[in-house]
Amino acid sequence: MTAAPRTLPVRLDPLPGEALDSWLEALAVRLNTPLGDVRSHLGLPVRSRSGDHLRDIPPDWTIALREQESTALARASGLNSTAITAMTLAHYDQRALRIDLDRRHVNRRVLWGRGRGSRFCPDCLADSGGRWKLTWRLGWAFACPLHRRLLGGLLPEVRPRPAGAAPLRLDGPPVSATAENGPV
Structure with a gap:
């Protein structure tokens, strides 16, 4: 059994409707700490390329x-x-x-499930400093009621961000949600 994580020295409230991976990235930026270190401190195990399901590590921490x-x-x-x-x-x-809670997977064939990717509103991203809404991952999300525009298209898997790159992106989902080496 691992020890409970200590309280973080800096607090950051999530924005209304914000997705977990977006909040974790914003927290990492606020703490000026690598995202992997923040996740590790919070007790979220590091993903590897194989065997994650045996270690009960979900494909995306934002699912459940x-x-x-x-x-x-x-x-x-x-x-x-x-x-x-x-x-x-x-x-x-x-x-x-x-959601299959045992495997922590979204059933894409029932209701409004979506397997991967996210839609997005560029105006919302600009207004929030690049923080992502959870509802953009739902299959029925296609328009932004605030900005009265269609959401940007589904985003495919993206490559990990290069060293020194800006931590929050305005042109795609949080890097941790779609990085080649695994989602948040």
Whole structure:
């Protein structure tokens, strides 16, 4: 058993409707710390290319968290577990999509599930400093009600960000959500 993560020295509230991976990236930027170090401190194991399912590491942390993961994140961040869960697709489970909670996968064939990628509103990204909304990952999301425009298209897998690159992107989902070496 690993020790519970200590409280983070800096707090950052998630934006309303923000996705977990976006918040983690914004937190890493705020702490001026690599994203992998922030995830590790919060008790989220590092992904590898194979064997992750045997170690109970999901393909995307934004899909669903185990209770102990949510509790550890809440304890370290100062947020409550409900706020942490609201940043994951589990918030929409059985209402807008179906999640296989054992495997932490979205069923793309039921309701509005989407396997990968995200749509986005460039204006929302500019207004929020590059922070991503969770609803953009839902299959029914196609327009931004705030800016009254169609969302940008589905984004395919992208390559990992090169060293020294800007931590938050305005032209794609959070790098941690689609990096070649695995999602958040």
